[in-house]
Amino acid sequence: MFNDEDHRNELRKQLISIVGRRFVITEEKKMKPFTQGWRLGGGPAAAVVRPATLLEMWNVLKLCVEEDLAILVQATNTGLTGGSTPNGFDYDRPIVIINTLRLDNIQLIDDSKQFIAFAGATLFQLEDILYEEGREPHSVLGSSCIGASIVGGVCNNSGGALLQRGPAYTELALYAKINTEGILELVNELEVDLGDSPEEILQTLQNKRYTKQQVRATDKLASDRTYKKTVREVDAKTPSRFNHDPSRLYGASGCAGKIAVFAVRIDSYKRPENKRVFYVGVNDTQLLETMRREILGNFRQLPVSGEYVHRRVYDVTKKYGKDNFFIINTVGSKHIQKLFNLKTLLDRWAAKIDFLPTNFSDKLMQKISRLLPNQIPSSLEKYREEYEHHWILEMSDEGIDEARDYLISFFKNHDGGFIECSEKEGDRAMLLRFLAAGAISRYHICEEEKLGDMISIDVALRRNEWEWFKNSIDDDVSVVDKFCYGHFFCHVLHQNYILKKGVDARAVKKVILDELVARGAEYPAEHNVGHEYRARDALHQHYLDLDPTNTFNPGIGQTSKNKNWT
Incomplete structure (x- = not known):
């Protein structure tokens, strides 16, 4: 455990030997952009590491596992619910944050009908690359995620504003996980033949040393192909999409950082003429x-x-x-x-x-x-x-x-x-x-x-909901202002309430959420649980299956922060 100055210095030296001095941060003030959430969340880290290659990232992971450290993999840190930073000071192990923004490769495959995006690649980059090919991405940038990463969207089941494409989803990914015996494993589900050992696989992908023939045709999905039907079912008594939907939890999809994702393979779409x-x-x-x-x-x-x-x-x-x-x-x-x-x-x-x-x-x-x-x-x-x-x-x-x-x-x-x-x-x-x-x-x-606290609600209403605009709290004297906006076709709405000074925001939020659930709604819809919401049973089980030792992003979804989920 790195609980004294000598141990921290030794950790820093070992990390520097992997990624270089410039890309290891241990000074608290300099780490703050990585340890502090965009809207909420924040806590200490032993170090922030910024690898430049997939192999460097793998070697950092190996070191962290050997030293029994908690690991938090982060890209742009644009989440609204604090899920990409530490949260509080009650972890049982020091945390190392691996920031992936230098891993920003995007490789087009299958005549640009699909692409492989590395962990730090962003939607901005993808839009530019695909535009030259007459194609478009699976997602667009929303109000809450300007600059967001592609992998981050998949890990959080984000998006769904584009009706013909649905939420970010794929069953094709390359990631590291820790098995029940505490051993780090590399899992290649990209359906691309990249080699045998982790080092060979990662370097082959990094340098794109694979041929068209090594990219396998597969029945596994690289997008949510059921969504077009789902969103049309306007008389259904359930929402069209929400973060803990069991049908959209698969490997990297919905993992919320409970594995270390190196790359994902996703469909692109032909750009409309008009x-x-x-x-x-x-x-x-x-x-x-x-x-x-x-x-x-x-x-x-x-x-x-x-x-x-x-x-x-x-x-x-x-x-x-x-x-x-x-x-x-x-x-x-x-x-x-x-x-x-x-x-x-x-x-x-x-x-x-x-x-x-x-x-x-x-x-x-x-x-x-x-x-x-x-x-x-x-x-x-x-x-x-x-x-x-x-x-x-x-x-x-x-x-x-x-x-x-x-x-x-x-x-x-x-x-x-x-x-x-x-x-x-x-x-x-x-x-x-x-x-x-x-x-x-x-x-x-x-x-x-002049104002009290602000409450943010990210809710997926029933597809057959008629009373979509109003909640019973709207006319309460505790509410100063209300804002409502969102993705109307899929009934995913964002509601912000500003309260009078002195009003208990947590109590008011609970009243709102309890009412919405009683009406058949689900939350969160697309911002994921982060550290703000409790992970429901299906999502919690997904986390347990992916990370049996609770090494990656411990505490997400208000779960245990301790090793082995104790």
């Missing part, structure tokens, strides 16, 4: 639900996506997301990760200066944003004035005419309206939705002196 965004406005939630049911039940072609935004979310995103609107529209989304890193550095610097406030970067950027012009097109602003509920419906190819004809017909007989967006209007509308979570968080930060 896309179009329709911006829908209504004042009646039942009308929106009627449209959802008719589109899913009757359209020949499924929509690309359908994102819901309430007027209150619109207002806060317009004001508190203005700078991010401006940056993305000016320099593009691919630079957002670098800007997030700069933001972290600025906050670390500000924390050393007594007179500067907490969350300094958010408060500074909000002041600067006052100088920027409004980023939202006037056509959408007009709809904001007229309608409380906004639905951003994206269609492709033949579905464009189908949607246009339907909307024209529907609004002949119902109150409301729609805009067939120009490319600029459509891009701004989608950005409005995907900047919402960050904008709401900044609103809470900037108005912290």
Whole structure:
């Protein structure tokens, strides 16, 4: 155990011998970006290690197992429920964090119909690589995961906003696990012949020293091919997707870091020739639900996506997301990760200066944003004035005419309206939705002196739920503000409640979640349990099966943090 200075120094030397001095961090302040969660979570680590090759990662894992250390594998650390950092100080072993962002290779296979992504590769990279091939990724970047890694999405069953593709899922992965006897094993389920020994397998993959013939055709899934049918079943009494769904727990999929994933193999998709965004406005939630049911039940072609935004979310995103609107529209989304890193550095610097406030970067950027012009097109602003509920419906190819004809017909007989967006209007509308979570968080930060705690609910409602918008707590005097937005076709909604000062947020959240469960909902829907929620039985069993010694990411899902689950 590395419980004194000599042992810690020895650990550091051994790690440096594997990855080099520059890529081993042991100073507490410098480790903070890796040990502190984006929204919650945080705790100590013995070291942060940043391997550059798969073999380096394997050798770090071997050392940690030999020294009886807990292991936490992390990529971009963008999770909302604290699952990619330590949580608290009650672990029975020191933790080593392996950050995988230097392992960012993406290899196209099968004429670009599939790809193999290493542990640190991001969706930003994948979009650029596939674009040149006329293909698209399995997932899009959401409001909570700008810069997210591909493997992180699989490990957390994230996504599902894209109706034709479903949540991130694969049965094809390369990973390390520790067996019941405490021995580290490399498991190759990629269905690619890479060799026999761990060293040979990892180096062959690293250098892409395999041929087309070594990539085996397989019946194993590289995406969720049932989701298109599932989401159309609008009369079903269960949600369409949620994190602990047993049907989507397989190996790396849903593992939440209970194994060390080196790479995954996933399907890509042909890029549509045309896309179009329709911006829908209504004042009646039942009308929106009627449209959802008719589109899913009757359209020949499924929509690309359908994102819901309430007027209150619109207002806060317009004001508190203005700078991010401006940056993305000016320099593009691919630079957002670098800007997030700069933001972290600025906050670390500000924390050393007594007179500067907490969350300094958010408060500074909000002041600067006052100088920027409004980023939202006037056509959408007009709809904001007229309608409380906004639905951003994206269609492709033949579905464009189908949607246009339907909307024209529907609004002949119902109150409301729609805009067939120009490319600029459509891009701004989608950005409005995907900047919402960050904008709401900044609103809470900037108005912290006036406001109490904020509760975040990530819920999957029944597919046949009609009363999707309102919870009984909404009119309670303890609630100052409510925000609702999400992926409306699959009934996955994000609800943020801001409470009065002094109100017990945990008690209020329990009331909300208990009510939702009584109505047949499931939670969390897509942010995974992290350290915020208790893992349900099926998910807990998945963790036990993958990690019988409880070495990887101990404590996830409010489970035991101790070795062997004691």
